[in-house]
Amino acid sequence: xxxxxxxxxxxxxxxxxxxxxxxxxxxANFRNLRRALPLxxxxxxxxxxxxxxxxxxxxxxxxRFDAAxxxxxxxxxxxxxxxxxxxxxxxxxxxxxIRAAYAAGVRLYAFDSAEELKKLAENAPGAQVYCRILVxxxxxxxxxxxxxxxxxxxxxxxxxxxxxxxxxxxxxxxxVGSQQTRTASYEAAIGRVAMLFTDLIEAGVNVRMLNLxxxxxxxxxxxxxxxxxFATAIMDAMTAHFGNQLPEMLIEPxxxxxxxxxxxxxxxxxxxxxxxNDPVRWVYLDIGRFGGLAxxxxxxxxxxxxTPHDGGPIGPVAIAGPTCDGADILYQQTPYQLPIALVAxxxxxxxxxxxxxxxxxSQCFNGFPPLAEHYL
Amino acid sequence: xxxxxxxxxxxxxxxxxxxxxxxxxxxANFRNLRRALPLxxxxxxxxxxxxxxxxxxxxxxxxRFDAAxxxxxxxxxxxxxxxxxxxxxxxxxxxxxIRAAYAAGVRLYAFDSAEELKKLAENAPGAQVYCRILVxxxxxxxxxxxxxxxxxxxxxxxxxxxxxxxxxxxxxxxxVGSQQTRTASYEAAIGRVAMLFTDLIEAGVNVRMLNLxxxxxxxxxxxxxxxxxFATAIMDAMTAHFGNQLPEMLIEPxxxxxxxxxxxxxxxxxxxxxxxNDPVRWVYLDIGRFGGLAxxxxxxxxxxxxTPHDGGPIGPVAIAGPTCDGADILYQQTPYQLPIALVAxxxxxxxxxxxxxxxxxSQCFNGFPPLAEHYL
Numbered sequence: 001x002x003x004x005x006x007x008x009x010x011x012x013x014x015x016x017x018x019x020x021x022x023x024x025x026x027x028a029n030f031r032n033l034r035r036a037l038p039l040x041x042x043x044x045x046x047x048x049x050x051x052x053x054x055x056x057x058x059x060x061x062x063x064r065f066d067a068a069x070x071x072x073x074x075x076x077x078x079x080x081x082x083x084x085x086x087x088x089x090x091x092x093x094x095x096x097x098i099r100a101a102y103a104a105g106v107r108l109y110a111f112d113s114a115e116e117l118k119k120l121a122e123n124a125p126g127a128q129v130y131c132r133i134l135v136x137x138x139x140x141x142x143x144x145x146x147x148x149x150x151x152x153x154x155x156x157x158x159x160x161x162x163x164x165x166x167x168x169x170x171x172x173x174x175x176v177g178s179q180q181t182r183t184a185s186y187e188a189a190i191g192r193v194a195m196l197f198t199d200l201i202e203a204g205v206n207v208r209m210l211n212l213x214x215x216x217x218x219x220x221x222x223x224x225x226x227x228x229x230f231a232t233a234i235m236d237a238m239t240a241h242f243g244n245q246l247p248e249m250l251i252e253p254x255x256x257x258x259x260x261x262x263x264x265x266x267x268x269x270x271x272x273x274x275x276x277n278d279p280v281r282w283v284y285l286d287i288g289r290f291g292g293l294a295x296x297x298x299x300x301x302x303x304x305x306x307t308p309h310d311g312g313p314i315g316p317v318a319i320a321g322p323t324c325d326g327a328d329i330l331y332q333q334t335p336y337q338l339p340i341a342l343v344a345x346x347x348x349x350x351x352x353x354x355x356x357x358x359x360x361x362s363q364c365f366n367g368f369p370p371l372a373e374h375y376l
Numbered sequence: 377x378x379x380x381x382x383x384x385x386x387x388x389x390x391x392x393x394x395x396x397x398x399x400x401x402x403x404a405n406f407r408n409l410r411r412a413l414p415l416x417x418x419x420x421x422x423x424x425x426x427x428x429x430x431x432x433x434x435x436x437x438x439x440r441f442d443a444a445x446x447x448x449x450x451x452x453x454x455x456x457x458x459x460x461x462x463x464x465x466x467x468x469x470x471x472x473x474i475r476a477a478y479a480a481g482v483r484l485y486a487f488d489s490a491e492e493l494k495k496l497a498e499n500a501p502g503a504q505v506y507c508r509i510l511v512x513x514x515x516x517x518x519x520x521x522x523x524x525x526x527x528x529x530x531x532x533x534x535x536x537x538x539x540x541x542x543x544x545x546x547x548x549x550x551x552v553g554s555q556q557t558r559t560a561s562y563e564a565a566i567g568r569v570a571m572l573f574t575d576l577i578e579a580g581v582n583v584r585m586l587n588l589x590x591x592x593x594x595x596x597x598x599x600x601x602x603x604x605x606f607a608t609a610i611m612d613a614m615t616a617h618f619g620n621q622l623p624e625m626l627i628e629p630x631x632x633x634x635x636x637x638x639x640x641x642x643x644x645x646x647x648x649x650x651x652x653n654d655p656v657r658w659v660y661l662d663i664g665r666f667g668g669l670a671x672x673x674x675x676x677x678x679x680x681x682x683t684p685h686d687g688g689p690i691g692p693v694a695i696a697g698p699t700c701d702g703a704d705i706l707y708q709q710t711p712y713q714l715p716i717a718l719v720a721x722x723x724x725x726x727x728x729x730x731x732x733x734x735x736x737x738s739q740c741f742n743g744f745p746p747l748a749e750h751y752l
């Protein structure tokens with residue numbers, strides 16, 4: 001938690017739950033990432049947190065933007081981004097959305113199938129397109145599955161076809177999965193894509209850009225390697241495969257820019273036991289899986305929790321959300337321990353919740369309104 | 377799909393995705409349930425679909441309401457329900473919400489812990505309270521886990537204590553899990569609770585109500601036993617355990633009243649393959665797990681899908697939502713087959729989506745707005 005957030009929480013009596021976000025921390029994270037990877041163009045993954053103060057600050061800093069939908073593109077433009085700063089990175093786009101993006105001046109699009117390529121050729125003529133390659137996701141806490149990415153052989157054929165369709169097949173991309181903790185995953189993916197890259201150049205394709213995706217991890221309960229480790233691994237792998245002929249490089253960071261800039265303040269609704277002799281207390285918060293903490297599904301993302309009683313004796317807990325849904329449990333397997341003194345009415349803090357929280361919140365499940373947001 | 381919905385869909389060019397809901401079908405479902413269980417008081421589980429037209433129709437029909445939050449209570453009152461018709465059925469309630477409900481005249485509250493009982497005694501003095509018992513959830517497609525319910529020994533002690541605290545310990549409740557397909561689960565739960573019921577009467581507690589919960593299943597892809605089977609099993613079990621001394625009986629149906637009254641109309645965004653020789657096509661819809669279809673988590677609820685090409689040749693598919701989230705996959709393990717002719721732009725229908733869809737929708741994940749709703 002940043003000093004600015006601490007002062008704000010101390011001074012305000014905020015309705016709970018809410019997200020409090022320090023935009024200065026976001027700026028520091030952005031500057032640090034640019035320092036670590038000076039040769040790489042940063043496209044902020046808007047989906048991680050699309051709030052206007054986030055997009056505006058990043059636009060001021062010269063960030064570019066990776067958008068998942070036309071709605072996100074519109075928000076980027078409203079925040080001061082130029083169309084040339086925006087990549088439409090979702091490989092699944094409605095025809096109407098492609099047309100709207102093209103009309104707005106966006107000229108860079110992702111694809112990973114013949115069918116999407118055809119839609120792009122028809123609705124975004126002449127645009128720069130890059131093909132997303134299927135790579136392994138081992139080591140990611142939130143893996144991306146086979147939903148996205150073309151296999152190498154298909155990708156090669158599609159990149160050749162893109163030129164025939166009047167598009168500019170400018171690059172390749174991959175994504176190693178979100179909250180990726182292994183530098184080796186980037187190295188392996190770069191090696192895999194580099195071969196295709198060389199092959200395409202030999203085939204006469206003017207491929208010149210490599211989009212390394214996102215996935216850079218942040219420290220939640222468990223600490224992760226610093227960004228510099230990933231930067232070094234990436235640049236070493238790029239140099240090993242491309243030598244002095246480095247292509248234009250892009251990354252799409254989301255989580256690592258915004259996660260630790262945000263804190264969710266939540267109220268304990270109930271602390272109870274299922275039976276007298278059960279050592280595990282159930283702690284129910286006023287935010288759960290359907291109030292924004294969707295990434296606790298399968299306990300994938302394990303947030304740090306601060307309470308007013310920290311330092312006192314602790315005991316094992318299961319932690320759940322406030323709804324009548326039996327699936328609305330945050331942590332039951334992960335061995336969380338919270339203070340014995342914790343009671344209903346206490347305010348607790350879920351740290352590192354600046355990414356992938358506000359937008360996931362259901363509009364009104366069980367009647368609860370979406371998470372309130374405060375940007376400082 | 378009902379004729380009214382079919383006519384509406386044929387006549388309108390609706391933005392996609394959207395829910396179309398036939399309130400007359402809801403009424404027919406309510407009347408059928410009341411016919412099947414004439415001795416049982418129906419408390420509609422508002423969380424299944426809290427839309428005003430749903431609450432208003434049910435209020436007109438004399439339904440009572442099971443609310444999960446004060447916001448839901450407020451909506452019931454606005455729809456014409458009287459405070460005496462409302463049960464505050466969530467065992468996890470903020471103190472402020474208990475106070476607001478009590479001030480609004482609500483006098484019936486669930487609990488399953490000593491801590492919640494204390495909150496009720498302090499903030500809803502003299503109220504009728506019922507204790508939720510932990511029962512097995514085998515046979516439920518959407519089980520409720522250990523998040524809710526007190527073990528029998530604890531429940532007995534809490535019911536005795538409720539009287540000491542000035543509350544009216546009027547009843548017991550259980551929940552066999554949602555989309556429960558086995559009548560035996562109700563029989564077992566009734567047997568379990570009946571023993572405690574008798575025990576409490578002998579101990580001098582004026583316990584007189586049994587809340588049998590909800591969970592009644594509907595036919596999605598797989599058909600389920602008709603409601604009459606559950607009604608017969610329940611009444612037989614009640615008679616076996618209570619003879620002529622039947623307590624007041626409540627049920628909290630949600631899904632079985634609203635599910636088949638609703639249809640989600642969705643657009644196919646993309647149909648693609650990961651490689652040329654892959655027999656499985658990926659079908660991407662403009663609605664997914666974060667756009668409302670949250671109950672497809674772990675492929676628990678398997679909706680029927682109708683397409684414009686039904687009747688033609690079919691082939692295996694994986695089905696996913698429109699977001700960049702790798703977890704936004706509806707069906708990958710369940711062997712769905714869809715027409716070979718299916719292409720981007722086709723309108724498809726997800727049937728039986730009148731329950732647990734609209735409220736789960738994220739407020740703006742990936743920039744997509746929540747599901748639009750039309751009530752006919």
